Amino acid sequence: MGDMKKTSSLADLGVDADIGKSIFKKIYYHAVMDTPTKSYTKITIVDVGNVGMAIAQTILTQDIVEELALIGTNFDKFQGEMLDLQHATAFLPRVQIQADTDYAITAQSNLCIIAAGSQQNPRETRLDLLQHNLNIFRSIVPKLVEKSSGCLLLVVTNPVDVLTYITWKLSGFPPNRVIGSGTNLDSSRFRFLLADYLDVNAQDIQAYMVGEHGDSLVAL
C-alpha cells in the first residue's frame, strides 16, 4: 500500500458522522444470517503474522464464515491488516472482520486457530522454539477457552505437534476438539514435488508425509 493513507471511517471521507448514522442503519449479522439453511460460523485467528494473515485471506475467499476475529499484539500492524482485509470485502463473500488485543472479540467462536509465536532462525530446528512458544501458549489458550468453551482449537505454531499436545492439556478440552496442522504442509509439498517431476496436476497425486512436522518425517 506504500505511503497511501488508509481510510477507516466516514469522517475520513468528509461525511459528517451524524449524517452517516441517519443514512446507514447497522445490520445485525446474527439476525440476518442465522437462517435454517445457513448456520452462523465464527473463526478466530491468533496472531496476524505471516501465517495468520495467509490463513485469514484463504478463509475469506472460501465463503465459510460470517465473522472473523483477529487477535493481534502489535496495534499498528493488526489495525493495518484488518483494514486491508475489510477494504477487500467488496470483492468477497460478506464477512464481519474485527481485530483487537482484547480476547472479548473472540467470544463464541466455532474454531480458534493459533499461529502466534516465534519462527525458526536459520540454525534452529522447530523443536528449539518450544520453550519460547510454550510461554506464549500459556497466555493464549486459557483466554480462548474462557471465551469460546465449545470451540475447536487448531494449532499451527511450531513445534506444532508438541504444542498441539500442550494445547490439549492447557484447554481441558476432549482430544477430538484440539487438532494440529501436523504434516499437511509437508504432504502438500511432497505432492507438488512429485507432480512437478511427473508433469501432472498435484491434485491427482496421492502421497503423504507422516510422523512429526519436523526433521524426522517419513514419505509414504
Ligand SMILES: NC(=O)C1=CN([C@@H]2O[C@H](COP(=O)(O)OP(=O)(O)OC[C@H]3O[C@@H](n4cnc5c(N)ncnc54)[C@H](O)[C@@H]3O)[C@@H](O)[C@H]2O)C=CC1
Ligand atoms: N505448522 C506449519 O506447517 C507451519 C508453522 N509455522 C509456524 O507458525 C508460527 C508463526 O509463523 P509466522 O507467522 O511466519 O511468524 P510471524 O513472526 O510472522 O508471526 C508471529 C506472530 O506471533 C505474534 N506473537 C508473538 N508473541 C505473541 C503473544 N504472546 N501472543 C500473541 N501473539 C504473539 C507476533 O506478534 C507475530 O504477529 C511459527 O512458530 C512458525 O514456525 C509456519 C509455517 C508452517
Ligand SMILES: CC(=O)C(=O)O
Ligand atoms: C515453518 C515450517 O514449519 C515450515 O515451513 O515447514
